[in-house]
Amino acid sequence: MRALAPRRWPLALRVPLLITLLMIGIAAAISKLVLVRLEATQAAHVEELSGAYLDGLSTALLPAMIRRDPWEAFDALDRSRARYRGVGALRVLVVLPDGTVLAASDPIRHPLGAASPEEASPAPLRLEPGAATAWIHRAVSEGGVPVGRIAAEVDVMALAAERRATLLALVGVNAALTLLFAILGWLLVRRMLRPVLRLSERLGRAAEGRLEPIPEAELPPADTEVGRAFRHYNAAAAAIAEREALLTRLAEQERRALVGRYASAMAHEVNNPLGGLFNAVRMIQRHGDDADRRSRAASLLERGLTGIHNIVRASLILWRGEADARPVSAADIDDLRLLIESEARRRDLVLDWQHGIEGSFPAPAQAVRQIALNLLLNACAASPPGGRITVRAGVAGGVLTLVVADEGPGLPVEARRLLTDRHEAGVPQAGGLGLWTVARLVRELDASVQLAGPPGTHVTIRIQDAEHRAQLPAAA
Template sequence: MSVTSGSGSARRLLDPRQWPIAWRAPIILAVFMLLVAAGISKVVLSKLNETQTRHFAQLSDAYLEGLSTALIPHVIRRDPWEAFDILDRAGERYFGMNADLTVVTLADGRVLAASDPLRFPMNAPGPNGAPVGQDAMDPAIDPASDPASEANGSPIDNTGDLVWITRELRELDLNLGTIHALVDVSHYKEEQRQTLIGLIVFNAALTLLLAVIGWWLVRRSLAPLHLVTDRLAQSRDGRLAPFPDAMIPAADTEVGRAVDSYNKAAAAIAEREALLQRLAQEERAALIGRYASTMAHEVNNPLGGLFNAVRMIQRHGEDRAIREKAAHLIERGLANIGNVVKASLVMWRGRSEGCRLSSSDFDDLRYIVESETERRDLVLDWSIGIEQSCPIASQPVRQIALNLLLNACHASSPGNRVACHAWCDDGAFYLRVEDEGPGLPDEIRDMLENGPGTAIPSSRGLGIWTVARLVREHEGSIAVDPTPNTRITVRLPHVSDPALEAVA
């Protein structure tokens, strides 16, 4: 279970749509800034590389040109000492060039002199494969002569720190030899690396700063909205608590308009709630009126018998047998009237609302329901499994049961069966009402199972709305089983006796 919950939380964390707006906006801003920073960094590094390559080409050209001019007379004379002397002194004069090694080869490829004769001795083969005939504007790279160098378009782009540059020595269109210089370009790469680090640090700091500012601004902008959402979250049973006047911002602001709208909605909902309450009372009064007429009818039935008995006594009062029969009739008639009167009291019992539920409460209820089932020609299946009493208020239970049973009667056709079962089990009271009618509409079923909500019920659904509201008020639940018969099971948890007394 926990695993499922954990994976669900992880999914929510990974789904950007689930993130709070206060986080989403700065994260989007940060991602955007990173993209912009990456683009700017690429442009800067590209320009830097371009500048370095041009600078290196110009420096190499000047270096090789200077060496070439000085070397050519000595290369013509094949004077190794003078060539060496020039290369040796050039290392100091062209310090900025960072030439690690310079070699002068003759036209046949043999070394005339090198700045480091131990690496390239006189008369030995020159740097292998070093291309000739290219000047420093397009410095040639010799991959074979030194493992540190690699073939590539720009010497700065090579992974190695040393690259070969070459310049052919020509005089009167004669190839006299070649200058090869192994140049250290690590400082260019170090410059690029420092620039890259600077860009990363600066852009990261800027992105972080903007993200924090964005988070703060969004959070500040959403703060009034949070007031409204917090109020909505705190509302229970669809009742909204309006903002007190002291908390209402100026009406000409966006937040002020939002709070004003919220307060109007809260007032409308409260008004509708009151209206529904009144409707429920009126429904109850109508119910009482309907059963008052029923009671009158029930009382009127034995009245004829009673009058006959009275006339029998008046006419044949001396006859003991007739007198006793008349008295028996009167007794039965009065008993029927008494039952009717007793049943009428079911709907209005005054102080009895806070009493514990007992089986007698259902006995009273039965008289009312039976009159309805008889009138509709239905079969009533009555089963009450309460032995003593249940620690639960009787009045709401009676109203719930009566509404559900009357609704079941209304939904049933003549000859159908209507069942009422009640019992206590496992710390709760259960009431189950069944009928063989066409079933509950979806909205009614939803109302029963999920609470009354804020929707205004139709006049026919008012009794069910009352049931849903009462069950929710008493922290109970309703289960609806639509097949094969419509079966509605209400579960109401027991309450402690002090609580019951408090209600009473």
């Protein structure tokens, strides 16, 4: 029902409708005015005509009325009939002061000496809307002495018909004009709104991530409102495209920096067991005949190679740059430990690592790993030498909870706002792209972030499983 509310109707419909309503109002007011004026004019016309008629009639009837001569009075009425045909008198009565009829144009209906009918009683002229006739009156006196009165019923059907014809003409013309203006209004408004609707359509597409500039050839002149709006839109589209390109470039740079850092970490991790491995190889070369020593050396070789294998595997998974949409598993968390251990060791940090994840959890593994790794790297960077980094991961009630805590000085205000404000999309002015990546992924996963500290930094991320997320309304 709300969709049908008038304020939701399109402008192209609302404006012509408004014009139509205004036209109807104006037409009704004008029609009423015209009819009132016409009625007044008609009444004045009837008064004038009946005045002249009654003047002539009373002059002709006066002697007969003074003498109370019924024949003379009738004769005067009879002769006036042809003379005053234009008046349209249907019935004329000559009434004596005692209220009896002296003569009537229709003596059979109103015989001599009968009482004058009620409807012929003296009253001001009134043109009733549906009335076919009206009564006009004239008191007749001689030397100030009343000698009777004349009452005539006149045909006003023609006047009523004229009023009706006028009304019909007004209604017809006004209806035609209203319709014409409504159609014109609709066409004009449609034409005027077409560029606005086009702009609106393009802005709508921008919400889907496609802010395409309007081709130069389609731009209206710059000195028009629409032309300016289109150019502003193009400028905004260009600015947004530039910003997106910048962000992409920054993210790529950050990724490369990470790659560099971990290439060196990985080299370190690979290099560490290499001394032992070479010793094992030399042991085999020197004491290869000794089965016991050979076996120990081989075992040493295997463990060293396994360590290198694990490091290489974890790095491959993390950096191969492909979207990894498989559910996150306990191995993903363990791989992180392998990746971060060397950094922790280098900084002389203690890792307190516990997780209770069994099997897999329905959340994209790569995104979870990225979040955790960035938080861990941040914690390592913030922790003082000999500090402790606490990592907890667990699943409960369809929620994966990941906690990373350190004993550093705590997150700066901008970093806190970046993580906790879901609408904060600004790129950090300098550095901190790791936390920005966390914030972006958290928004994508619709996860929640809880911060505690100082002292230290205590970040808790809660990620709902994919099924729960699917039930939530789409993020705006």
